[in-house]
Amino acid sequence: MVYINELLPIIEEIKYSGVELPQVRQHQLDSLSETLRSGRELATKVLLSNRWNVYKNLVYARKMEKLEKNISRFLNGTLPVHVLADVHHMRVGLDKLEEKIGLDRLEERIGGLKIGSSEVGWVEESMRRKVEEEEKIVNLIGVGMVLAKKKVMEVVVGRDDLKVIGICGIGGSGKTTLATEISKDPQVKSHFNNRVFFVTVSQSPNVEYLKQKLWAQIAGNNIVGSPYFVPQWLQPDWGTQGRTLVILDDVWSLSDLEQLVFSIPGCKTLAVSRFKYPKVFNWTFDVELLREDEAMSLFCHSAFGQQSLPIFADRNLVEQVVKECKGLPLALKVIGASLRDQPQMFWTSAKNRLSRGEPICESHATKLLDRMAISIEFLPPKVKECFLDLASFPEDKKIPLDVLINMWVEIHDLDEEEAFAILVELSDKNLITLVKDARAGDTYSSYFEIFITEHDVLRDMALHYNNGVSLNERWRLLMPRREEGLPKEWERNMDKPFQARIVSCHTGEMKEGDWFPMEFPMAEVLILNFSSNEFYLPPFIERMPNLKALVLINYGNCNTVLHNFSVFSSMSKLRSLWLEKIVIPSVPDITVPIPNLRKISLVLCEFVKRLDGTIVYMPLILPRLLELTMDHCTNLNQLPSSVCTFSSLKILGITNCHDLQNLPNEIGQLKSLQILRFCSCPALEQLPQSICGLEKLKYLDISQCVNLTSLPERIGGLIMLEKIDMRECSQIRSVPASAVSLRRLRRVICDEEASWLWKEIERVVPDLWVEVAEECFNLDWLAE
DSSP states (O other), rough: HHHHHHHHHHHHHHHHOOOOOOOHHHHHHHHHHHHHHHHHHHHHHHHHSSOOOHHHHHHHHHHHHHHHHHHHHHHIIIIHHHHHHHHHHHHHHHHHHHHOOOOOOOHHHHSSSSSSTSSSSSHHHHHHHHHHHHHHHOOOOOOHHHHHHHHHHHHHHHHHOOEEEEEOOOTTSHHHHHHHHHHHOOHHHHHHOOOOEEOOOEOOOOOOHHHHHHHHHHHTTOOOOOSOOOOOSSSSHHHHHHOOEEEEEEEEEEEHHHHOOOOOTTTEEEEEEEOOOOOTTTTEOOOOOHHHHHHHHHHHHHHSSSSOTTTTHHHHHHHHHHHHHTTTTTHHHHHHHTTTTTTTHHHHHHEEEHHOOEEEEEEEHHHHHHHEEEEEETTOHHHHHHHHHHGGSSSTOEHHHHHHHHHHHHHSSOOOHHHHHHHHHHHTTTOOOEEEEOOOOOTTTTGEEEEEEHHHHHHHHHHHHHSSOOGOOOOOEEESSEEEEOHHHHTTTSSSOOOOSEEEEESSOOOOGGOOOOOOOHHHEEEEEESSSSSEEOOGGGTTTOOEEEEEEEOOOSSSEEOOOGGGGGTOOOOHHHHHHEEEOOOOOOOSTTTOOOEEEESEEOOOTTTTTOOOOOGGOOOTOOOEEESSSSOOOOOOOGGGGOOOOOOEEEEOTTTTOOOGGGGOTTTTTTTOOOTOTTOOOOOGGGGGOOTTTOOEOTTTTTTTTOTTTGGOOTTTOOOOEOOOOOTTTOOOOOGGGGGTOOEEEOOOOHHHHHHHHHHSSTTTEEEEEEOOOOOOGGOO
């Protein structure tokens, strides 16, 4: 009886789910429903039957046996065939969906994967949830945060005689959270006339750059390259400039602090550090750890999604786990999130591991990394490995999403959807933060819009975990912080091959003799972070036969000239290349084909020019290139026609290139192109008509091309076009008549004025949605 009552509602739900079934399958489900109803009536009769009526009970028993056989026959025979048919239909549907969005299109996938019926992509949804969660956390730690904020603000706003104020405490205690809350407070903003500047310093800062950046903000000069020292007669009138608050987060050295404190009228500095600097600080606030009730509320929020202990939870076990977190907000958040929805044995194991062998006299700082490492143990294996990879990047720097995805795809055998799912899981477990550029439109308009940041304590934890084996056997060979050269430890161990699959260096200028002759037979990813005007590529690249991803990021003030391009001749397996703030060489410097290179990203790069002013770039050395992106590249005034010879190119993005004026007519030769972006190219005035011959093009982005005067007259030739982003294209005052032929067009993003231009097309093209973009005047991105 109970079995029938459980099964019948499920069958009824399938029948009336709204999914149209073939007549045969519908009839079979109807028959089963009728059989179950008859069985329920028979079971009721059996229960009411007199136990002494042997014959009647025998008849009922035979009917029950027949009923069981009929139901079992359906469940064991017919039902699996139904499931097989559903799986087949699902595969066909997925194949159609795959064909529509394109397997190799990263951007479309971000927007295509939704949560429920929301129009917000799941990466963006995750970021929105994280913002809401941070606001809840500030409220949860309640009284302590309110009192701390009030006390610091009294000094920041009310004591003009105190010029340098310190917020101190151990890692993960909430120092940055407190400083962030102060920077956002309306009273503080009003007192300092919205002149509140927040800068992260870190262990390995480029102090000269930070000084220039702060001076530019304080003096009201938006050119970061301007000198931080200005003669007295050229200095602004500080009396008219008003008050200024500079917040220096994550300060690690006294010398860095002293160089970043500006002794000018009205300028006050709030420094956040793990250490006290009485020589500089006029007043110091020590961040206290959470009280017992605050710690419990924060932990319950992370572990159970509510502020108090739920009824089903083991109070004693939860209290023991909370006690072992020692009042550290970061530990409570991370460990709580790692235990969410886990069975009790996980909780017991975590409690035992947290408390095992820990002397009472141990300080919070010395055992913090071991406590935090518990949260890693409960991650799925691939998620755990991906988290540990994050330590490959410098502390307190934004990690470009595209770099991370490329790396994970190559070394963990993931596809891009899996990589994104891992990102969201790490974010949900408070192990990373997803950051979206304030200038961004919808989620998938450009993957340059999303970055990843990681708390420095969590990075230290990943480094601590990575260093658990001998140097030559480590999966990741990493430099914890910037040094002028390679670590001496590497030199002492270079007599044996290194087994690392990821190698990451963070140095200053490197010359040929500065590199060690190391061997990396297993290395697949090489990340070179540096700050210099010239940089010699490491000769050991020639001893990396399996290198698949190469990332070069220059954190210096000027673009870097690279030397030793001959190493590219050994990169036969290289698939992804990311160059940031690099001088791109001319043809004679690169002559050897790179046969497997699929993706090139050039960010903030400068190009070597010929005398005729065109950029020298030979695609013949890149026979299989699928994606080429140039972002914020200087002196790119004309896209070279040689780019149009990449017959395999599917994605071409030219974004934020302010000097770009002309596009070659040969662009119509890119017959495989599916994504074309010219976002934020203000000097661009027209698109060549040959673009209309790109029959496979699905997405066209011309947003923020403020001087673009028109769309191509034959735009109707883009028969596969699904989306156009033309926000902030105020000079476009008409839509070509041929646009009525864009039968596959589903979405146009534009300003309100331009939306009226599409009304006629909207009536003709089925399922077209003209979306009016929200105006965004946020200039916070200028500080990056």
